[in-house]
Amino acid sequence: MEKVVILGTGPAGLTAAIYLARANMEPLVIEGPEPGGQLTLTTEVENFPGFSDGIMGPELMDNMRKQAERFGATFKRGWVTDAAVDERPFTLSIDGIGEVTTQSLIISTGASAKLLEIPGEKENIGKGVSTCATCDGFFFRDKKVIIVGGGDSAMEEANFLTKFASEVQIVHRRNELRASKIMQDRAKNNEKITWALNQTPVEMVSDGMKIAGLKVKDNDTGKEEILDTDGIFVAIGHNPNTEFLKGKLNMDEKGYLLVEPGTTNTNIQGVFACGDVQDQKYRQAITAAGTGCMAAMDAEKYIEGETIMDWSQSL
Incomplete structure (x- = not known):
């Protein structure tokens, strides 16, 4: 059984992986069909702190992945089709991998920009x-x-x-x-x-x-x-990648996951959400990375046995 599984490899998921790997939590990171998230579709990134001359989006994500691997994160490619979060340990059904059980789960599956679906786009x-x-x-x-x-x-x-x-x-x-x-x-x-x-x-x-x-x-x-x-x-909107979680976690009318303000806690203890999957306002690489850090720290405290307040009744 895994201590923590991270779904998604955008800035949020990879930042969570870096923090958890450094804490010896040995996170398992599941990559979807678009490893690296939306930044892999971007050419030069000039507003991510630390790169005075800018950096290519795919290169930035590759660097973050290598950093997580260096500290002990494991990466596997697969597509999550179901997440049983009503019982502990949590069980994930993943095409290409099979079933994976975990003590905690970080969801950083992001959001996909809606496209016009016309030639040349x-x-x-x-x-x-x-x-x-x-x-x-x-x-x-x-x-x-x-x-x-x-x-x-x-x-x-x-x-x-x-x-x-x-x-x-x-x-x-x-x-x-x-x-x-x-x-x-x-x-x-x-x-x-x-x-x-x-x-x-x-x-x-x-x-x-x-x-x-x-x-x-x-x-x-x-x-x-x-x-x-x-x-x-x-600019016709975004769709959060939460289809596989409908009916399992609290989300708003658009499908964005709801988290306890000031944390990454969802309404299920031990399940955390970070990045664009819970943020329809900012949607920046740096804000996603920040919430990835928060999710890692929240998950680490949960695994170590600290009590998480049940806030779901207030939703």
Whole structure:
């Protein structure tokens, strides 16, 4: 039986692995189909402390993994299909591995950005296509960019991008936005923001090296045109990777795991959540790493027998 199993190898999971391995807890880390998380889809990372010249996303995650391995963390590749957390020890069913039992469990399976699923999108992520304005906005200084989306997050990212870009065009497939009035007003009052409403994106166009335009279709006339751009930011939301936990752990209406404020405790003692799987506000590598540290320390105290207050009744 394992002392602790960590699900996920993004910044949160790998930070938890580093801390637990250094504490001689010998964590078992389960990698999903995308080892390294969303940072492996990012080119240069310039806002992670400690790298004055920046670092490539995949390299940063590889360094964190090697650091965890050096202290004794074990990594296995598999896909968790079920987690029995109603009895102790906990039992995980993992494709490619089988059943694994553990005293404690850290869930850091992250969240996946929703994509438009149109031609030219996935193959150009990191080549002008991004799902994180905070992460990549700096690279589009004095350039023209497009934001696809109509909710609060799209308006917020559009306003943020005007700090760098010369023009930000918001493309939305409806005439009306889903964003709150205050967020709409902020965007509409921003001189750098232009609008392409009632337009459905149909293809992302590349010049062979990077994004050059977004092909859209007018929903009324059916006419297609290509909007010239240097970058496209997709801001249509995220899906937390918690499908296998529904009905087992408390989560909000979007599927994000709920944790006791100030901790990583879920409503099941011995099960902890960190990173984007419980954070729909910040979604940064550094904040994910911070909660990974918290989860490791919470799990270590649990394994050592310290009592965790039952807070689930307050949810």
